[in-house]
Amino acid sequence: MSAQTNKESLIKIENMSLEYGESINSTLALKNINLEINKGEFICVLGPSGCGKSSLLKCIAGYVKPTSGRVLMQGKEVDGPDWHRGVVFQSPTLYPWMTVNENVEFGPKMRDLPKTEIKEIREFFLDEVNLSGFGENYTFELSGGMKQRVAIARVLANYPQVVLMDEPFGALDALTRENMQNLIRNIWKENNTTIFFITHDVDEALLLANRAVVMSKQPGEIIKIFNVDFTNQIFEKGSKEVIYNEDYFEVKNEIMDIIHSQID
Amino acid sequence: MSAQTNKESLIKIENMSLEYGESINSTLALKNINLEINKGEFICVLGPSGCGKSSLLKCIAGYVKPTSGRVLMQGKEVDGPDWHRGVVFQSPTLYPWMTVNENVEFGPKMRDLPKTEIKEIREFFLDEVNLSGFGENYTFELSGGMKQRVAIARVLANYPQVVLMDEPFGALDALTRENMQNLIRNIWKENNTTIFFITHDVDEALLLANRAVVMSKQPGEIIKIFNVDFTNQIFEKGSKEVIYNEDYFEVKNEIMDIIHSQID
Amino acid sequence: SNEQAQNEGQEIKNTAAEEELPEEINFGILRVPNDETIALAEGFFDKYFTERGIKVNTRIFDSGVEANQALASGSIDFATMGNTNAITALARELNVELVWIHEVLGENEALAVKNGSGIEKVEDLVGKRIAVPFASTSHYILLNVLKEAGIEDQVQLLDMQTAEIVAAWERGDIQAAYTWQPTLAQLLKSGYTLTDSSEMAEKGYITANVEVVRKKFSEKYPELVADFISALSEAGDIYRNNPKKAAEIAGNELGIETEVALHQMRGTTWKTREELLSQDFFGTADQPGSFAKVMKDTSDFLQRQGSIEESPSQAAFNKYVNPEYIKISLKNDQNN
Amino acid sequence: MALNKKKNNKQKEKPAANHPKVNRESEKNKKTKTEKALTFITWASIFLTWYIITKLGIFTPTLLPGPARVWMAFLRILENGYNGVPLWLHLGASFKRLFVALFFAIFTAVPLGLLSGYFDKVEAVIDSVVEFYRPLPPLAYYTLLVLWFGIDDTSKQILLFLAGFAPIYIACVSAVRKLNQDFVLSARSLGAAQKDVFFKIVLPASLPEIFTGIRTAFGVAYTTLVSSEMVAATSGIGWMVLDASNFLKSDVIFVGIIIMGITGVIIDAGLRFLERKIIFWKGHV
Amino acid sequence: MALNKKKNNKQKEKPAANHPKVNRESEKNKKTKTEKALTFITWASIFLTWYIITKLGIFTPTLLPGPARVWMAFLRILENGYNGVPLWLHLGASFKRLFVALFFAIFTAVPLGLLSGYFDKVEAVIDSVVEFYRPLPPLAYYTLLVLWFGIDDTSKQILLFLAGFAPIYIACVSAVRKLNQDFVLSARSLGAAQKDVFFKIVLPASLPEIFTGIRTAFGVAYTTLVSSEMVAATSGIGWMVLDASNFLKSDVIFVGIIIMGITGVIIDAGLRFLERKIIFWKGHV
Numbered sequence A, B: 001m002s003a004q005t006n007k008e009s010l011i012k013i014e015n016m017s018l019e020y021g022e023s024i025n026s027t028l029a030l031k032n033i034n035l036e037i038n039k040g041e042f043i044c045v046l047g048p049s050g051c052g053k054s055s056l057l058k059c060i061a062g063y064v065k066p067t068s069g070r071v072l073m074q075g076k077e078v079d080g081p082d083w084h085r086g087v088v089f090q091s092p093t094l095y096p097w098m099t100v101n102e103n104v105e106f107g108p109k110m111r112d113l114p115k116t117e118i119k120e121i122r123e124f125f126l127d128e129v130n131l132s133g134f135g136e137n138y139t140f141e142l143s144g145g146m147k148q149r150v151a152i153a154r155v156l157a158n159y160p161q162v163v164l165m166d167e168p169f170g171a172l173d174a175l176t177r178e179n180m181q182n183l184i185r186n187i188w189k190e191n192n193t194t195i196f197f198i199t200h201d202v203d204e205a206l207l208l209a210n211r212a213v214v215m216s217k218q219p220g221e222i223i224k225i226f227n228v229d230f231t232n233q234i235f236e237k238g239s240k241e242v243i244y245n246e247d248y249f250e251v252k253n254e255i256m257d258i259i260h261s262q263i264d
Numbered sequence C: 001s002n003e004q005a006q007n008e009g010q011e012i013k014n015t016a017a018e019e020e021l022p023e024e025i026n027f028g029i030l031r032v033p034n035d036e037t038i039a040l041a042e043g044f045f046d047k048y049f050t051e052r053g054i055k056v057n058t059r060i061f062d063s064g065v066e067a068n069q070a071l072a073s074g075s076i077d078f079a080t081m082g083n084t085n086a087i088t089a090l091a092r093e094l095n096v097e098l099v100w101i102h103e104v105l106g107e108n109e110a111l112a113v114k115n116g117s118g119i120e121k122v123e124d125l126v127g128k129r130i131a132v133p134f135a136s137t138s139h140y141i142l143l144n145v146l147k148e149a150g151i152e153d154q155v156q157l158l159d160m161q162t163a164e165i166v167a168a169w170e171r172g173d174i175q176a177a178y179t180w181q182p183t184l185a186q187l188l189k190s191g192y193t194l195t196d197s198s199e200m201a202e203k204g205y206i207t208a209n210v211e212v213v214r215k216k217f218s219e220k221y222p223e224l225v226a227d228f229i230s231a232l233s234e235a236g237d238i239y240r241n242n243p244k245k246a247a248e249i250a251g252n253e254l255g256i257e258t259e260v261a262l263h264q265m266r267g268t269t270w271k272t273r274e275e276l277l278s279q280d281f282f283g284t285a286d287q288p289g290s291f292a293k294v295m296k297d298t299s300d301f302l303q304r305q306g307s308i309e310e311s312p313s314q315a316a317f318n319k320y321v322n323p324e325y326i327k328i329s330l331k332n333d334q335n336n
Numbered sequence D, E: 001m002a003l004n005k006k007k008n009n010k011q012k013e014k015p016a017a018n019h020p021k022v023n024r025e026s027e028k029n030k031k032t033k034t035e036k037a038l039t040f041i042t043w044a045s046i047f048l049t050w051y052i053i054t055k056l057g058i059f060t061p062t063l064l065p066g067p068a069r070v071w072m073a074f075l076r077i078l079e080n081g082y083n084g085v086p087l088w089l090h091l092g093a094s095f096k097r098l099f100v101a102l103f104f105a106i107f108t109a110v111p112l113g114l115l116s117g118y119f120d121k122v123e124a125v126i127d128s129v130v131e132f133y134r135p136l137p138p139l140a141y142y143t144l145l146v147l148w149f150g151i152d153d154t155s156k157q158i159l160l161f162l163a164g165f166a167p168i169y170i171a172c173v174s175a176v177r178k179l180n181q182d183f184v185l186s187a188r189s190l191g192a193a194q195k196d197v198f199f200k201i202v203l204p205a206s207l208p209e210i211f212t213g214i215r216t217a218f219g220v221a222y223t224t225l226v227s228s229e230m231v232a233a234t235s236g237i238g239w240m241v242l243d244a245s246n247f248l249k250s251d252v253i254f255v256g257i258i259i260m261g262i263t264g265v266i267i268d269a270g271l272r273f274l275e276r277k278i279i280f281w282k283g284h285v
């Protein structure tokens, strides 16, 4: 496992708690979360269903304001959504009344970039997700995996400081999912993106993350953070099988045990 | 891999093809399928998305009539749905206007069994899927995994000759899915049920099946059938890790290669 | 002196009116063979209005009910209606006045009963259903017929329009109805009359079709109101001199046979300007004629029925039934 | 829900992607105090404007009767009835017509609609007829109904029946079409015969849409009520308004409209209540 | 789709669990020959029964005019018009009223509805007012409209406007409520300002429901057309029927009803066509 030291801090979550609803019907979703996300990291979050993973992401994205504590981005408190923090949802929220091109151009257009630049960005990222030929298609003409690739390209086109992903491959079948994992790993490496990635699949987390955060059941707390390196190994060696070694199963079993003990 | 010889044949599919639609817009979904399902087998079907797995199941269930060829059950041609062939769908089709009890009792009631017997059967199978206390609940009060367990109990309550399952755990999260796999394996073993099980997850197939059928992309043909034994090993040794051995990865990689070559 | 002052005032108004004539006049009319229909058909209004650059618009109404709504909303200036509706107009403070009586209703409104119904006299109607268009003159007369017979609480009245009365009659749903021509004629093909409005008029229950004008209009353009009356009077003269010709004109205008039109016209009484100025009708401003009394009686009756909440005073009716315009019209004709 | 809420209570309004339905419903029931106040203020200012305008005497009472006048008219009608008939008898006459019509509409449209959805051949026979008459204005054919069925309640009820039939029929057809086919297939694989499938699966699964259809039907029939009381009625809340129109009794028209508005809202609330009780599983199919 | 089809062509009707939407639509468009024949037979027998009944002379032509008589009346009206006004002018007068009213209804109800869905406070102000007047029978308040706005086209158009406003408004509110919140959130995370979210996301995402609302509004306004032409009209297809009713010209009533039925169906088809063209992505949200 590689040491991650002296990285530049991007996002800092301090003593954050989140409660839904009022007094009687309230749910404590998150309790006392402390987490730092550094530039260039690939963080995966694991935890039993309903533990508050999505809630955590929403706090970072600025969709929900924490009940106590705070989320800082480069020292400034997060206050509502912002194009510096791109979000990829579980089911892609592509706009069906726009073509693939228009979807990808949406962010840059909103920021009033010059036309030529918008076109360049769009072409670059459509190429990045291997969809160059599909610009004029409408999104409903694409398969699930292609849709999720457009959603990723759309977020990347804004050059966000961090990409937040909430189980982005959860709805894809096993084979498409594997392709997408390779794609996102490559994009992460090549563009030196910072990624915060939620999954309920331990394998997926281990194959992608360089830090894996495991959360407790509701109210969600961070139980343990694993620094792992399998993703770099895969990237270097170009194949997945190599990493199915003892190290891998050791970490995996530990995570599984933690989660199982949570479900009981 | 265990030898499977001289088993009693239950279902026989002979030269079956299936075409959807008419002339111009027709899709050849299945081509020249030949398959025999024996009593007590756990058959898993794997294949790329859209290859015709569900279509095959529908032919066996009697929901769709093959365009050519035929499906025989104990020598008699299948002609419409029948309680001897129970079906579990991907998303559980529990009737929300009925309680869990009423859902499970539905099959026996339709067959006009005496009341006391219906009650016994219902109690037995609710116990089998660990839901004894939930009989009076409505199905929308249950979690996804619990729903799927009720659906399984409901099908088993009819004592069908074969249970057909179409990606029954596809919509569940990874952890619940594992529990359900263990449950269905136990039920299969204990009741000596015959199960025909569709999945797109190679691991799931290998962890459950004693025969794994791999299909080609559309039009779906059977490419190869693997006789495997991991499920019995897990059952005997009571743990899953033991089977992650070379044998396992060899079969898994072969299957993966076949499927990947199909997707290209 | 009083009269003189009024005349002077009239002249001042006159010149003012000459200067600024209205762009258009809106008439609400009924499709019945009366003086207004003849005047329209013969173009009698042309010389008074059209040739002076005033556009004449006519709106056809099925009943005085609609005409009242149109008056209230300011959509029309003149309206023809039954005197019961004219009472509603006053009671509802529509700010109009009654300037003309087109015809006094007589045999053209009657209580018809079906052949074979076994009804011989009004008293036999006990327990029966009688159809009548509510709020109409027929409604008023029918109520009085029943009252005179002392059976007003022992019959069931049905609120129906004329077409529906015919349909219900033919189907046998009803055996008695109080209605007017031409519907009445259709009923009488298989029925006979028990009593009619002329019989009731003899007993003092007078009904008539009248003309009301918005006061905003009549006060500003009294000459135009008088001109309107002159045109009607001219049309009435045709009927009085040659009923056949009048019926032919009205029949053509309404698309009905001359015979039918004549029959309908004969069921009513048309009065000349002079007759209308007599004590029997308008009277004078100082000595109101008996029509104001009839209106008051009718109004009181309608109030007792609950159709209107308050019956205007006799003084209000005296003012409402205004003879001035007929007078001006007569004077204008004498001057010419 | 509003998207412009102040930042500091955002979590209450933003639905989790996973639980949108539940959230929205619970939020919907929980109108904030501000919103209740706003609704109150709206109606209060409507009444105030009304009061002031009439007080200023810009319009005659015939054009616009003041609140006091309308209230007096209401009390008068409550006490003496209208046209000698007590108010509750007027309401009773109207609702009898309405409910008889809807009763027959439900008991013909539900089976026909479900059968039409179930069997294409039944649909081929019925559907185009319904589609043809449905958009027709009731007043256009009311005269024919009067000619054929007389002036009594029959023709009125048939008019209301026709108004109510189409929405229920259409809702039933669409319910069966939208039916999750797996419900039917699973039932048959559990040994259910055609009859059982129809009564135990298709019918209950269609109930939510049937109920929506009934609510729409009630609304449409209610809207047709006044038309139906145009001919040969001497009772009924619709006739009362029409008769008041004859004599330009604007205050009575207002009373009638307010009574109809309130009873309409009450009946719809009643139907919603019934729906929640009977179709407790709604939203879980 | 039918569940009782013969076994040997089952695969055509049984939708795959995975593709129910696609299947059903394509099936719906492809009516089988039998079904078309059945629809034809239905109408043919309606006409035949009509013909035979009138031929037998059981009813007077006033009660039930024969097909020939109705056809003659149609030709007469086509040639000479009705009441001296050509048929196309009657239709034109009615449709002018209808379209002016719907135009204003769309351009007020859509913004108000979307805003109501978007901002709870706007809804608190408007919603209860709409909910109150919506179930009211138009004839109940038509007299007031005539008193206030006169007997000309204004009051007719306002009546039709009110009829059309509510369905569009309600559809818009519900569209925004049903809106996938992730659309809004993702847009904001892509840098869209409130205004952009409203115009680029909320509005287009609501279009399918808005269109359904417009179709409903058209239907409701069409149903109200005859009522609106009750007062002081001398043209319009609705007035034609009412006038024919006054003189019990049953043949003209039939002509009017058939014309209204057919134009109603045609306009709805036109709206559906527009919908398919404009909202090509419908069903993919």
Ligand SMILES: Nc1ncnc2c1ncn2[C@@H]1O[C@H](COP(=O)(O)OP(=O)(O)OP(=O)(O)O)[C@@H](O)[C@H]1O
Pocket: A020, A021, A027, A028, A029, A047, A048, A049, A050, A051, A052, A053, A054, A055, A056, A200, A218, D011, D014, D015, D016, D018, D019, D023
């Ligand atoms: N808008 C909301 N209002 C009230 N409670 C909520 C809301 N959103 C989430 N919750 C509750 O907060 C807890 C955490 O939910 P969250 O969606 O963050 O979990 P999760 O880890 O993402 O679950 P999953 O794995 O199922 O996606 C759950 O108990 C959930 O019911």
Ligand SMILES: Nc1ncnc2c1ncn2[C@@H]1O[C@H](COP(=O)(O)OP(=O)(O)OP(=O)(O)O)[C@@H](O)[C@H]1O
Pocket: B020, B021, B027, B028, B029, B047, B048, B049, B050, B051, B052, B053, B054, B055, B056, B200, B218, E011, E014, E015, E016, E018, E019, E023
């Ligand atoms: N009712 C139908 N009508 C027409 N084509 C159909 C129908 N059902 C399935 N198909 C087509 O038949 C082929 C096989 O579909 P099927 O659903 O059997 O595949 P599958 O292997 O189950 O796919 P998945 O893994 O996505 O569930 C696909 O091309 C599909 O589009």
Ligand SMILES: [Mg+2]
Pocket: A053, A054, A055, A166, D018
């Ligand atoms: Mg989540």
Ligand SMILES: [Mg+2]
Pocket: B053, B054, B055, B166, E018
């Ligand atoms: Mg499938």
